[in-house]
Amino acid sequence: MLIHSAAVPPFYKNGYVVACEATREAVLIDPGDEVDDLLGVIGRERLKVLAILLTHAHLDHVMGVGRAKAALHVPVWLHRDDLPLYEATVEQGRMFGFAVERPPDIDRFYEPGQSFTFGEYVVDILHTPGHCPGGVCLAIGRAESTARELFVGDTLFAGSIGRTDLPGGSHPTLLRSIRKVLFAFPDDAVVHSGHGPDTTIGHEKRTNPFLVG
Ligand SMILES: [Zn+2]
Numbered sequence: 001m002l003i004h005s006a007a008v009p010p011f012y013k014n015g016y017v018v019a020c021e022a023t024r025e026a027v028l029i030d031p032g033d034e035v036d037d038l039l040g041v042i043g044r045e046r047l048k049v050l051a052i053l054l055t056h057a058h059l060d061h062v063m064g065v066g067r068a069k070a071a072l073h074v075p076v077w078l079h080r081d082d083l084p085l086y087e088a089t090v091e092q093g094r095m096f097g098f099a100v101e102r103p104p105d106i107d108r109f110y111e112p113g114q115s116f117t118f119g120e121y122v123v124d125i126l127h128t129p130g131h132c133p134g135g136v137c138l139a140i141g142r143a144e145s146t147a148r149e150l151f152v153g154d155t156l157f158a159g160s161i162g163r164t165d166l167p168g169g170s171h172p173t174l175l176r177s178i179r180k181v182l183f184a185f186p187d188d189a190v191v192h193s194g195h196g197p198d199t200t201i202g203h204e205k206r207t208n209p210f211l212v213g
């Protein structure tokens with residue numbers, strides 16, 4: 001699995017390109033204001049992106065969707081429960097003091113239990129509400145294996161969890177999503193968060209102050 005990430009101020013939100021080393025097929029996750037870096041990698045590495053996959057529809061995770069879609073011409077996927085947030089992207093921008101263009105329409109909504117294939121890899125879509133209603137985590141690994149790396153958006157961070165004070169957020173729902181869905185993965189499963197460094201499920205189980213005990 002080839003993983004490229006980029007983050008820029010002011011949000012330092014991690015966008016990811018995840019590619020199959022054998023076929024160069026790839027998915028683009030959460031293109032935000034670092035989208036030009038990610039498009040640069042895609043061009044240089046001659047990756048064939050099949051889809052733009054959104055973990056949720058907060059401003060910092062979607063403000064690069066327009067540029068990504070214009071460059072790649074591939075479908076944009078989102079959980080249906082985050083459509084109201086996505087449709088309010090311009091208003092979200094105004095809240096943070098940014099003039100943001102209306103993003104392109106969502107092409108497809110994730111279905112329960114859905115998986116995608118790119119090259120020799122699969123992406124399992126896991127609904128993990130709490131940070132926002134339509135939050136999902138993307139579990140990616142080789143098709144013939146059960147090992148997965150987790151792209152969790154703002155559900156879980158190294159040493160922290162997503163905020164739940166924005167519209168549609170719920171602290172108990174977020175804790176339930178993390179415990180039921182993410183903590184079902186083995187301790188050595190790598191976690192790629194929407195902000196900050198990577199971590200593992202085991203490390204967060206043992207040390208995350210929101211989740212120990
Ligand atoms: Zn968020």
Ligand SMILES: [Zn+2]
Nearest residue numbers: 013060154194
């Ligand atoms: Zn974020």
